[in-house]
Amino acid sequence: MDSFLIEGGVPLKGEVLISGSKNAVLPIMAATLLTAETCVIRKVPDLSDVGFMAKILRSLGAEVSLEGGTLTVKAEKLSGFGDYELIRKMRGSICILGPLLARLKEARVSLPGGCVIGTRPIDLHLKGLQALGAAVEVDSGYVRVHAPKLDGQMVFLGGRVGPTVLGTANILMAATLAEGVTVIESAACEPEIIDLADFLNAMGAKIHGAGSPTITVTGVKELHGAEHEVIPDRIEAGTFAAAAVATGGEVILRGARPDHLGAVLDKLREVGGVVTRNAGSLTVRGGGVLRPVDITTMPYSGFPTDMQAQLMAVACLAPGTSIITERIFESRFMHASELMRLGAEIAIEGPSAIVKGGRPLSGAPVMASDLRASAALVIAGLAAGGKTQVNRVYHLDRGYERMELKLQALGARISRVPGE
Ligand code: EPU
Numbered sequence: 001m002d003s004f005l006i007e008g009g010v011p012l013k014g015e016v017l018i019s020g021s022k023n024a025v026l027p028i029m030a031a032t033l034l035t036a037e038t039c040v041i042r043k044v045p046d047l048s049d050v051g052f053m054a055k056i057l058r059s060l061g062a063e064v065s066l067e068g069g070t071l072t073v074k075a076e077k078l079s080g081f082g083d084y085e086l087i088r089k090m091r092g093s094i095c096i097l098g099p100l101l102a103r104l105k106e107a108r109v110s111l112p113g114g115c116v117i118g119t120r121p122i123d124l125h126l127k128g129l130q131a132l133g134a135a136v137e138v139d140s141g142y143v144r145v146h147a148p149k150l151d152g153q154m155v156f157l158g159g160r161v162g163p164t165v166l167g168t169a170n171i172l173m174a175a176t177l178a179e180g181v182t183v184i185e186s187a188a189c190e191p192e193i194i195d196l197a198d199f200l201n202a203m204g205a206k207i208h209g210a211g212s213p214t215i216t217v218t219g220v221k222e223l224h225g226a227e228h229e230v231i232p233d234r235i236e237a238g239t240f241a242a243a244a245v246a247t248g249g250e251v252i253l254r255g256a257r258p259d260h261l262g263a264v265l266d267k268l269r270e271v272g273g274v275v276t277r278n279a280g281s282l283t284v285r286g287g288g289v290l291r292p293v294d295i296t297t298m299p300y301s302g303f304p305t306d307m308q309a310q311l312m313a314v315a316c317l318a319p320g321t322s323i324i325t326e327r328i329f330e331s332r333f334m335h336a337s338e339l340m341r342l343g344a345e346i347a348i349e350g351p352s353a354i355v356k357g358g359r360p361l362s363g364a365p366v367m368a369s370d371l372r373a374s375a376a377l378v379i380a381g382l383a384a385g386g387k388t389q390v391n392r393v394y395h396l397d398r399g400y401e402r403m404e405l406k407l408q409a410l411g412a413r414i415s416r417v418p419g420e
Helices: 022-034 050-059 084-089 093-106 123-132 165-176 189-204 234-247 261-273 307-313 335-340 373-384 396-397 403-409
Strands: 005-009 013-018 038-042 063-067 070-074 108-109 135-139 144-148 154-156 181-185 206-208 213-220 226-231 249-253 274-278 280-286 294-296 322-325 345-349 352-357 365-367 387-391 411-416
Touching: 005 013, 005 274, 005 373, 013 403, 022 038, 022 070, 022 093, 022 165, 022 189, 022 396, 038 189, 050 063, 050 070, 050 084, 050 093, 084 093, 084 108, 093 108, 093 123, 093 144, 093 165, 123 144, 123 154, 123 165, 123 213, 123 261, 165 181, 165 206, 165 213, 165 234, 189 206, 189 226, 189 365, 234 261, 234 307, 234 373, 249 352, 261 274, 261 280, 261 307, 261 352, 307 335, 307 352, 322 396, 335 345, 335 365, 335 373, 373 387, 373 403, 373 411, 403 411
Parallel strands: 013 249, 038 226, 154 181, 294 322, 365 387
Antiparallel strands: 005 387, 005 411, 038 070, 063 070, 108 144, 135 144, 181 213, 206 213, 249 280, 274 280, 322 352, 345 352
């Protein structure tokens, strides 16, 4: 397994081009299954999760090509029976369920397992599909959904901690081909849902209100092929912004959308970063005195859980006590013990991490446990004195396009060490 070797202490300086969004492109790829016609998706990031989703689409019978950031899918022949092992491995693959059901009236996929960030149930996805008229059976690790036809309904998708992003995506996609009007209440408001709705509307769907908690979908008989450009990855942008502040550098985030980054930029300013908006880019500068922060993760437009670990790395450098509360995923603190190997002082109390920051960090070998935890370790390693080895960077390759090359271009001393 590859690892990153980082020699920290260099302030990042320069410009980085933000890639297309992982969490936007995965449901968009699933949406291409809603039509037999060709779909062309641009600005597709080169990530292992995208490669994996392409494999899943192929395993269902779709013709898929991915070249130079352009993905072409033609799902003329399609099977609703997904490969058990393939689908089980990637949580994001659950969003093929809605499109398969809508197009084929039947689908069977393996239940996605829990993962290190929490149990990750799919009860809300199933409740939504049931509301549209689907029968759901869960048996031997599979979930099977079938419906002779789907009917538009009022669907409430609020859960224990608020809306569900991929659940909203699934119901949105299924509702495009349902008969009549579907109203999704307590829908996720994430920009990735707006991007999906934009693509679906380009395919001929009739969706209003995406980005708000109430989405109305008027079903149509069929969807056609379409072209679409994926939005920039707000979490990648936030990660580079956090790295700029942590290293006391200055980074221009080319293509980043400030309107998608409100809560993240607010907290980066609070911790001591300086953020300026320019046409088509954002500049984030560190170097001043860092201050402690209080952060609670929330559904959009609150502070994203996918930036919690990276801000914890920054909080470790800010003198004083920061409190970071995770409200979306119960076990998303695996990075805390690894940050402590670098000298951070962190105590976990229930859903909160109490970070006593300001002690200089020093390099050490650390283990990446999930995608965003790995990003936090890279940020801490870039800010620490000495050498940090981040093991298991395959987690990073799932969601950050050529991260080490982008960091090298900003002056970081980072290299990939190939594993056996
Ligand atoms: N939940 C339920 N029942 C459900 C679905 C979700 O109780 O049926 C709960 C979850 O356990 C969690 C909360 O609802 O407590 C929110 O989960 P959500 O369904 O919104 O998560 P997701 O859609 O599975 C996406 C992203 C995650 C991101 C979350 C939250 C993709 C592929 N994944 O997951 O991204 O953390 O939304 O914003 O879009 C990442 O990129 O590192 C990542 C984990």
